Amino acid sequence: MSIRRVSASFHSTQGPRPKRVMSWINVIKPSWIDQKLKWNPDDYGGVDVLYVPSELLWLPDIVLYNNADGNYQISIMTKAKLSPNGTVLWEPPAIFKSMCQIEVEWFPFDDQICTLIFGSWTYSGLEVDLKHKDSHLQREDTELVMGYEGEYAEKVWIVDKGIDLSDYYPSVEWDILRVPGKRHEKLYPCCESPFVDLTYEIHLRRKNLFYFINLIIPSVGISFLTALVFYLPSDGGEKISLCISILISLTVFFLLLVEIIPSTSLVIPLIGKYLLFTMVMVTLSVIVTVITLNVHYRSASTHTMSKLTRRVFLDFLPRLLCMKRKVKTLHKSEDGTTTNGDNRKVSAILHQAFSIKKKNNNRSNKASDSRPSFCRPRASFGVYDRKYSTRSNHTSALFEQMDYLSPHYTTSANLNSGSSSSIANAATEDNTIKRGKLPFGLQIDNDPQTSSTSHNATEKPYTPIQSAVDSVTYIADHLKNEEEDQQITEDWKYISVVMDRVFLIIFTLACFMGIILIILRAPTIYDTTIPLA
Known part of the structure; x- marks a missing residue:
């Protein structure tokens, strides 16, 4: 039996595990030898081919074990092709829908393995022995399988290219990497004879250009906007607004992500991890921004600056970050002394x-000369000036x-x-x-x-x-106290600038580390396997 003319399509289903239904069109091409249908072409005028209604022949009850449609039978019974040596070839048109368990851990840089398991529903391996048409190319191997009594090693025969992809219709979402065919002989508790099945594995890799453009790049851009919050001056009053805007945009991306990936609580997708990391970064940026704004608007009348704070934020960190602050210089007076x-x-x-x-x-x-003598002030201690001056x-x-x-x-x-x-x-x-x-x-x-x-x-x-x-x-x-208070206020503002610079560096490094530790860990990014079709 061989499989050909494959066209795969997917749609999500609800269940305890994330699953998708994969549809396969016209996939099976079974052939067998019936000893009762042999003839000699010379005895029948050189007739070497007969097309017989399939209802008149014995047909193997081959079904898809992991069927997702509920209909195990082929609905259209086409004619079978008979050869003089008794070979029967039957190609019924059918659409098989199999269930695939989708692993979303590396979404959207994920690869999936979907299987088609065909076997006889009634006959054991001693009665109907299923083999691949290229069985002469198969190799023997063992693999661990889960049985009723735990894991055990099972013998398997593998054909590297088990599906003919000459009539494959390419998918816009997936690339086919490998299509091995495997033959298993399994024992069930009900029967003494082993049952034979043919398992075809389809290794798929997601085409991630759509998700890279619409999810990854905007998410990375939003995460770097989180770092730029600390480059925005505190006097502008827009730092909190920028943080809230970034948080709202991340919420929109989370809603979009829910519509794309299957719902599961078993594992967090890669893009979900990165968006969650970015949301934590934005939340921390809001908290840190509130703290820096609180420091920025401090003054001498509300807070006292400790020696440790002055030593760390005004002496040590500025030198470490190569930050220079403009220092007020003392001016020389005419007599050579310095004045502040x-x-x-x-x-x-x-x-x-x-x-x-x-x-x-x-x-x-002028006013006193023009007034009578009895109107003039008796004493001159500035009373007349303070009373009649307009700029006193x-x-x-x-x-x-x-x-x-x-x-x-x-x-x-x-x-x-x-x-x-x-x-x-x-x-x-x-x-x-x-x-x-x-x-x-x-x-x-x-x-x-x-x-x-x-x-x-x-x-x-x-x-x-x-x-x-x-x-x-x-x-x-009074002026000295005012200048001292102003200097202390400027010191607090400078401390907030130093804090912004420190958190700018920390958040920028965190953004790069998030890209390296989350996104670049996906195995398919480094997979250079060329698709088969």
């Missing part, structure tokens, strides 16, 4: 205050009081033009004012005798200058 940002800010405020004071004094002088503030009012500290502070123009050096020179020449070191080079005498004499001579100059010193010191301390 606080001094420059306070100097700018002092300069602005003297400018405002000069303008306010000009306005107040706390700093300008502070320096208005300094006009009456000493005869050396003659005009506001002197304060403005001389800036901090003029104030220092005036304070040095005035022996009645307590001297001490003020911010930005200002000096006040700290001599007790001079201070006592100055205090007895005049009571008013000491209180305003001390108030001015305290106010300027407060401004300097």
Whole structure:
């Protein structure tokens, strides 16, 4: 018996194991010798071929053991061809549907083995001995089979090419790699004689171009998008949105995967493993992104940075990752000393205050000249300026009081033009004012005798200058604290940048490792076997 004219097609079935039905069209071509049907062509006018209705002949009850259709009989009884030597050749048209157990572990880079098991339903091997038509090419071998008492070695006869593929209709989904035919002699508990069956194995390899384009490449792209989340700046506010979008796209791919592969709980398909790995990566990226955003928006008023955190994230990791941070440089002043940002800010405020004071004094002088004498203020401690000036503030009012500290502070123009050096020179020449070191080079005498004499001579100059010193010191301390807080905030932001860089490297390496350990493990990727048809 031989098999030819094969056309395979598959459709899924429900069951405890993932199975598919494989259809075979016009596959069997049995032939046998009937001793009663021999004749001599010379006795019958040279007739050497007869076509006889198959219903009039003895037919072997050959059926497909692993039938998936439920109909074991051939429905159309065609005529059989008789030869003078008694050989009967019968080619009934039939469609056989066999059940195949599909292994989805390496889907979509999988290969399958489907079998067709033919044998006599009634006759044992002693009565009907089934052999392959190319039995002269067969070789003897043994294989382990599962019996009623466990595994045992069974003798088998193998023909390497058991199916004629000359009339094969190529499949758009599968490639046929091998089609060996095997002959088995099996003993059953019911009978003493062995039963013979012919088993034809069809080794199939899936054509994975469709799945590679529509599943593998998008999945790999999505996994690398997970790593790019950490390259997105935290100030943009789009990191969480990108993570959620990737998670939703993975959900769509999972729904598509469920429709493609058979439902099974025995093993997870390869593409399912990779999508599950990618989903875990996306979930971890969401968690890590939340942590980095929390670090990014920390400040000195909410969190205290430990020495270990500063040493690891500001010193060690940036050097390890070759990250460079812009460092603020100290500027040189005219006298050669270094000044930081606080001094420059306070100097700018002092300069602005003297400018405002000069303008306010000009306005107040013009206003006082045009008013009656009884409307003019009795004392000049900046009351008139603060009341009628349109640009008055706390700093300008502070320096208005300094006009009456000493005869050396003659005009506001002197304060403005001389800036901090003029104030220092005036304070040095005035022996009645307590001297001490003020911010930005200002000096006040700290001599007790001079201070006592100055205090007895005049009571008013000491209180305003001390108030001015305290106010300027407060401004300097306030700006210094603001810059320190800003520096701590920038340190937290830089720590979040370092964390993003670390997780970017980790997730990128994880993406490559996922491809190597999951996708590239499929055996069929490295299979170079050329299909038979």
